[in-house]
Amino acid sequence: MSSESRSRIMAKVRGASRGQGAAAIESELAGMGVAPTAPLPHEDTCIAFMANVLRNHGTLDIAGNRSEAVKLIGQYIYQHFRSHRLVAGNDPHLAAMPWRDGGVLPRFGEVEPGEPVALSYAQWGVAETGATVFLTGKSNPSRNNLLPERHLVLLDVNNLLPDLESLWRQIEPTIEAGSRPRGIQCIAGPSSTADIEAQLVHGAHGPRGWHIILTGGATHEQLQTARAIVACDDTLGGS
Amino acid sequence: MELQSQHFREKAADALADSAAVAQRDKIAQFTPIIRDAAMQEFGSFEALRKHIKRIRQHSLDNLDYYLARFELEATNNGNQVHYADTPDEMNSIVLDICQQHGAHRVAKGKSMVTEETALNDYLQRGGLEVVETDLGEYIIQQAGETPSHIVAPALHKSKQEIRELFLEKHALGERALETTEDLVDEARSVLRETFLKADVGIIGSNALIAENGYSMLVTNEGNGDLCANLPSVLIICTTLDRILPRGEDATAMQRLLARSTTGQAQTSYTSFYSGPRREGELDGPLETHIVLLDNQRTDILASDYKEMLQCIRCGTCLNHCPVFAATGGHSYGWVYSGPMGSILTPLLTSLETSEALPNACTSCGRCGEVCPADIPLPDLLRDLRHEQYQQKMTAPRWRVGLKLHAWLAVRPSLYQFLTAMLTTVLHRLGRKKGSFSQLPFAAGWTSVRDFPAPQSGTFMQQYKARTKADE
Numbered sequence: 001m002s003s004e005s006r007s008r009i010m011a012k013v014r015g016a017s018r019g020q021g022a023a024a025i026e027s028e029l030a031g032m033g034v035a036p037t038a039p040l041p042h043e044d045t046c047i048a049f050m051a052n053v054l055r056n057h058g059t060l061d062i063a064g065n066r067s068e069a070v071k072l073i074g075q076y077i078y079q080h081f082r083s084h085r086l087v088a089g090n091d092p093h094l095a096a097m098p099w100r101d102g103g104v105l106p107r108f109g110e111v112e113p114g115e116p117v118a119l120s121y122a123q124w125g126v127a128e129t130g131a132t133v134f135l136t137g138k139s140n141p142s143r144n145n146l147l148p149e150r151h152l153v154l155l156d157v158n159n160l161l162p163d164l165e166s167l168w169r170q171i172e173p174t175i176e177a178g179s180r181p182r183g184i185q186c187i188a189g190p191s192s193t194a195d196i197e198a199q200l201v202h203g204a205h206g207p208r209g210w211h212i213i214l215t216g217g218a219t220h221e222q223l224q225t226a227r228a229i230v231a232c233d234d235t236l237g238g239s
Numbered sequence: 240m241e242l243q244s245q246h247f248r249e250k251a252a253d254a255l256a257d258s259a260a261v262a263q264r265d266k267i268a269q270f271t272p273i274i275r276d277a278a279m280q281e282f283g284s285f286e287a288l289r290k291h292i293k294r295i296r297q298h299s300l301d302n303l304d305y306y307l308a309r310f311e312l313e314a315t316n317n318g319n320q321v322h323y324a325d326t327p328d329e330m331n332s333i334v335l336d337i338c339q340q341h342g343a344h345r346v347a348k349g350k351s352m353v354t355e356e357t358a359l360n361d362y363l364q365r366g367g368l369e370v371v372e373t374d375l376g377e378y379i380i381q382q383a384g385e386t387p388s389h390i391v392a393p394a395l396h397k398s399k400q401e402i403r404e405l406f407l408e409k410h411a412l413g414e415r416a417l418e419t420t421e422d423l424v425d426e427a428r429s430v431l432r433e434t435f436l437k438a439d440v441g442i443i444g445s446n447a448l449i450a451e452n453g454y455s456m457l458v459t460n461e462g463n464g465d466l467c468a469n470l471p472s473v474l475i476i477c478t479t480l481d482r483i484l485p486r487g488e489d490a491t492a493m494q495r496l497l498a499r500s501t502t503g504q505a506q507t508s509y510t511s512f513y514s515g516p517r518r519e520g521e522l523d524g525p526l527e528t529h530i531v532l533l534d535n536q537r538t539d540i541l542a543s544d545y546k547e548m549l550q551c552i553r554c555g556t557c558l559n560h561c562p563v564f565a566a567t568g569g570h571s572y573g574w575v576y577s578g579p580m581g582s583i584l585t586p587l588l589t590s591l592e593t594s595e596a597l598p599n600a601c602t603s604c605g606r607c608g609e610v611c612p613a614d615i616p617l618p619d620l621l622r623d624l625r626h627e628q629y630q631q632k633m634t635a636p637r638w639r640v641g642l643k644l645h646a647w648l649a650v651r652p653s654l655y656q657f658l659t660a661m662l663t664t665v666l667h668r669l670g671r672k673k674g675s676f677s678q679l680p681f682a683a684g685w686t687s688v689r690d691f692p693a694p695q696s697g698t699f700m701q702q703y704k705a706r707t708k709a710d711e
Contacts, residue, residue: 002333005534006323010304012538013480017304018548025302030484032298035285035291036506054504090522110522129506137350141522143468146462155661158489164491169676171487175452180514182318183469188507191462193424195376195392197399198267201424204375205431206462206509 005150015105030188037163038128039227046157046218050226052130056189059204060226062218069103069213073152074102076211077117082149087111087148090137091121094154098117106177118144119152122212126169128163129188132212135171138181145185151207153187156216240358240386243573244585244594251567251600255463262398266442267395268565274503275556275610282499293614296491296550299450300541306450306483310589313453314530322531327357330533334359334442334475335366336691337529341473343368343439347455349464350374352390352553353533354477355575356588357441367405371434373463375427382409386568390576391555393499396568399423406524408638431463441525445478446497446552447490448530451507454512455530456490461671462509474513476524479533481541481549493552500554500612536588545620548583550613557607557617572597579607579617586624595633598624656700663701670694 020028040048050060061076063069075081088094088106099106111118120140122132132153136142145151159165170185191206202208243250254260279285299306299392311321322328331351338346342567346368360370360381372381376394382385385406387393394402403417406426418421443464447456451468455476457464468474478548484490491510517524540549558564558578569577576584582597591598598621607676628634628644648655670676670693685691696702 002329005325005329008325009323009480009532009534009538011542012306012534012601013307015303016538018301018541020302020455021639022303022305025298025305026326028302029295029298032291033486034494036287038282047600055505056508067585075620113432127504131506131510136469136524137518138520138522142465143523146469162493165488180452181384181519182514182516182518184512185465185480186506187508188506188510192460192508193375193380194460194502195394196397196402196420196423197373198270198392198395199420201421203428204424204461204463205373205428205466206436213424 001166012231014162033169034165036106037165040127040162042225044222045160045226045230046164046214047222047225049125049127049130049157049160050218050223052127052188053212053230054130054226054230056130056210057188057192058130058212060223061211062214062220062223063213063214066096066215067098069075069154069215070097070099070102070104072102073119076150076152077104080209081116084117085115086117086152087144088119089121089140089144093121094119097154111144113147115147116149119150119154120144120149122153122155123159124167125155125157125160125212126162126164126186127160127168129186131186131188134183134185134187135174135181136185137181142185145187146191146206148207149203150209150211151187151190153210153212155212155214157214158216174226197208240355240574242585242589242593243522243595243710246573246591246602247571247596248595250571250573254567254568254571255636257617259398259429261566263396263398264565264568267683268559268562271559272610275500275559278499278503278505280446282495285499285560288496289614290490290613292552292612293494293550295484295492296613299489300481300549301544303480303483303541307480309450310448311484312454313451314448314455314515317453318451318528319515320527320529322529324531325535327533327535328352330477330531330535331359331362333531334367334477335363337438338363339366339396341410341636343473345434345438345554346370346440346442347434347467347471347473348372348377348445349441349459349475350377350385350393351442351468352575353444353479354442355387356535357477357533358478367465371438373430373431373434373467374459375424375461375463376429377575379405384407386570387556387575388414388577389558390553390580392539396440396570406482416497435463435466437468438467438471439472440475441469441471442475442477444465445482445530447493448478448483449485449487449490449512450483452484454487454490456494456516456658457511457513458494458507458509460502460504460508465511468511468513469524472526474516474528476513476528476530477533478530480537495550495553496612500556500610504629514639518531540587541589544623545583545587547615548580548587548620550615551584552613553580554611554612555610560606560610562606567600572600579621581616583620583624584616586660591624591628591631594635595628598628660698660701667694667696
């Protein structure tokens with residue numbers, strides 16, 4: 001049934017298409033140029049990223065080194081859950097963290113129902129939208145990004161990209177090499193809904209909180225500037 | 240979903256009589272354009288983005304044979320099974336077969352207008368499956384036994400109080416207050432969490448299919464679609480041929496347009512790209528993935544003068560800016576798609592005869608065409624459908640006579656000016672005292688709901704001539 005339908009549909013599509021060859025089609029597409037991107041809220045990519053994360057109702061911490069990152073993670077978990085436990089994916093960047101420094105007790109693997117907090121390693125961050133990007137697979141189970149009450153993200157500022165086009169330029173070599181990630185997840189905020197009387201509520205199905213720990217040289221001054229940008233938005237009635 | 244578009248006039252009259260619902264729709268019609276305009280202005284080169292996406296979408300549709308074959312090849316190489324369905328019934332049957340092959344009992348569904356179009360839920364339920372909508376809005380209307388009133392926000396017609404009563408009636412969770420919106424969201428969260436964890440099959444739609452790599456893009460804020468895509472052991476993506484775009488960057492560029500037009504966001508909370516099933520050694524993800532591509536008249540549209548309608552990105556912007564939609568609400572349209580895009584798609588996907596009222600549910604204000612992020616000439620397509628109705632003699636005889644008379648008069652400017660000047664003068668004199676008419680011959684449709692204002696003075700042409708003469 002489906003193969004007959006395929007033939008019928010393909011024939012109709014062919015009949016309605018221009019019938020150009022692959023080279024002509026690719027050349028026409030290449031000639032269309034690139035899409036305009038959103039202006040960044042600051043010329044510094046890191047500040048722009050942080051401002052957009054805050055606009056997306058995310059929260060941020062700055063860690064000077066890995067030990068400090070673990071301590072910040074420990075404080076966050078304790079503050080929200082009076083616990084020291086978290087679940088982390090099998091990403092080597094997470095396995096190599098000095099967990100004892102923060103008194104954190106990680107379990108590596110996938111989140112089970114009822115486990116309230118997970119930590120994921122973001123491959124990239126996108127300044128244009130304030131999104132963190134995960135390649136889901138062996139090291140990054142997708143449910144760790146979706147099931148917990150609070151989603152913690154470790155991101156190196158050296159992996160910040162200006163826009164979504166740059167993201168594809170990073171991913172394409174992996175895809176072309178034949179090792180396509182099962183999923184590419186861009187997460188730009190906590191799970192949210194406005195389906196009831198258009199009132200925004202966080203934690204529709206997934207994390208109620210989305211907290212990013214930036215490593216690799218971000219500064220508290222940059223974070224202050226990002227906060228000032230968002231405060232200015234609020235004053236002007238913007239986003 | 241059963242077609243009820245033939246009852247548009249009656250449903251619209253009922254909707255207008257419900258003053259609370261009218262007030263709620265007014266509120267939505269006021270704030271949705273504001274958030275879209277703010278996002279558009281902040282972006283700056285929104286018009287350039289809109290033109291770029293239009294060119295890409297047109298290019299994709301012009302070369303759909305190439306891109307469809309490419310997508311099928313790449314998606315298959317990624318480990319998906321790609322199916323084609325000519326008709327809604329065929330899509331439903333393919334999905335039910337997959338579920339039955341896996342001995343499935345429970346299905347968790349993400350929001351999908353395509354499956355509303357095919358009435359998939361009813362079909363699967365008749366096949367013995369338990370189907371739960373997981374988008375909060377869709378879940379609410381499923382519990383209420385209703386249909387979506389808006390393609391993006393399906394339950395916006397329901398008040399918090401109505402939802403509270405619905406949850407208290409449907410959920411056997413004991414005594415609780417559910418006083419705030421947060422309480423209601425939490426309630427749905429706890430019920431639906433079990434659905435995600437127990438579902439055998441997840442069904443989602445797709446915002447874009449990427450030809451160069453076989454990925455499928457899903458855009459949500461709730462994350463329910465991603466839970467459906469990752470937790471159950473079988474994933475079925477139900478979508479249509481026109482979602483195909485050439486490259487990943489085209490999909491994210493379209494997302495830029497979609498998120499700003501719909502919710503005013505730069506990017507929604509979750510934008511995911513799925514390639515296929517779980518690979519060896521992976522801890523989660525579906526073991527099997529299927530992509531079902533529905534035609535349902537779309538290849539006919541592709542070959543027709545309405546081809547531009549296939550550029551629609553399902554953002555709901557035209558609904559949010561349409562005065563008829565704001566006044567009558569989505570349910571009046573009687574099918575899956577409402578507002579201007581629905582008034583075009585419904586006749587094209589069903590029949591012009593059964594949805595005859597929809598292309599006429601238009602004030603010709605042109606707002607939908609101005610705001611459409613895909614730059615679809617919606618007012619032109621609506622007019623073309625009306626023209627088709629006229630040619631096929633579907634238009635009522637008195638309207639046909641009226642239109643013929645108008646066409647005859649419109650090409651005789653001197654006579655036209657003379658007659659309109661005469662009519663204006665008569666109405667001006669008769670209505671001078673009161674300033675309006677509560678009754679007028681041949682205008683009962685107008686005067687039954689509002690007064691007709693009396694002309695203040697002469698026609699535009701009379702005034703123009705008088706001023707030109709005075710200037711000389």
